[in-house]
Amino acid sequence: MTILVDGTAYLLETNTERVVLGYYYRRKAIQERYDSLYGVDSGIKGRAMRKLKEREKRNDIKWKIANIIVRAARERQYAIVLERLGRNPANGMIKRIGDKQLRHRIYQASFRGIQRAIEEKAREYGVPIAYVNPKNTSRLCPIHNAPIVYNNSSRIGKCSAGGELWHRDVAAVWNLLLRAHQGDVGNAQSLVGLP
Numbered sequence: 645m646t647i648l649v650d651g652t653a654y655l656l657e658t659n660t661e662r663v664v665l666g667y668y669y670r671r672k673a674i675q676e677r678y679d680s681l682y683g684v685d686s687g688i689k690g691r692a693m694r695k696l697k698e699r700e701k702r703n704d705i706k707w708k709i710a711n712i713i714v715r716a717a718r719e720r721q722y723a724i725v726l727e728r729l730g731r732n733p734a735n736g737m738i739k740r741i742g743d744k745q746l747r748h749r750i751y752q753a754s755f756r757g758i759q760r761a762i763e764e765k766a767r768e769y770g771v772p773i774a775y776v777n778p779k780n781t782s783r784l785c786p787i788h789n790a791p792i793v794y795n796n797s798s799r800i801g802k803c804s805a806g807g808e809l810w811h812r813d814v815a816a817v818w819n820l821l822l823r824a825h826q827g828d829v830g831n832a833q834s835l836v837g838l839p
């Protein structure tokens with residue numbers, strides 16, 4: 645998760661994949677243990693699963709991220725610009741994982757979940773949100789408007805005009821901000837008149 649605040653881009657290591665994988669396997673382990681001990685429909689299993697769910701929610705990384713972002717915006721009286729997610733926002737990430745159920749869970753838990761948490765917190769604090777089309781935002785240099793060339797699957801690329809290096813997420817957040825200022829903003833909110 646990358647955040648741009650006052651000219652500095654922060655790359656938050658969310659470990660969504662690891663968190664969600666951990667959740668999946670713990671859940672599965674509990675299910676199997678109780679199924680073999682007490683049978684498939686035991687109430688004891690239900691209680692253990694509910695407990696796990698509550699604990700997971702408390703430690704949920706997405707609420708931590710949402711708090712950081714919404715607080716930063718609120719303190720400065722800023723709006724939040726988010727990338728508008730397509731139909732399958734997590735496709736790139738989940739391609740590598742074979743298990744269908746697991747893929748579904750990761751898909752659900754990741755990007756949309758973080759955005760929803762941000763939306764909910766933002767509503768709570770009255771922070772406006774604008775959505776911007778993220779197409780090509782990591783491919784163009786925000787300074788030279790020229791293509792950034794990435795070698796292999798590197799996340800660091802080189803601007804084809806200026807030769808400077810860009811982390812793809814850093815280029816993306818700058819371009820999202822520029823687009824928001826240009827009025828390329830979807831949904832009901834507009835940034836016109838907002839700082």
Ligand SMILES: [Zn+2]
Pocket residue numbers: 785786787788789790803804805806807808
């Ligand atoms: Zn450049």
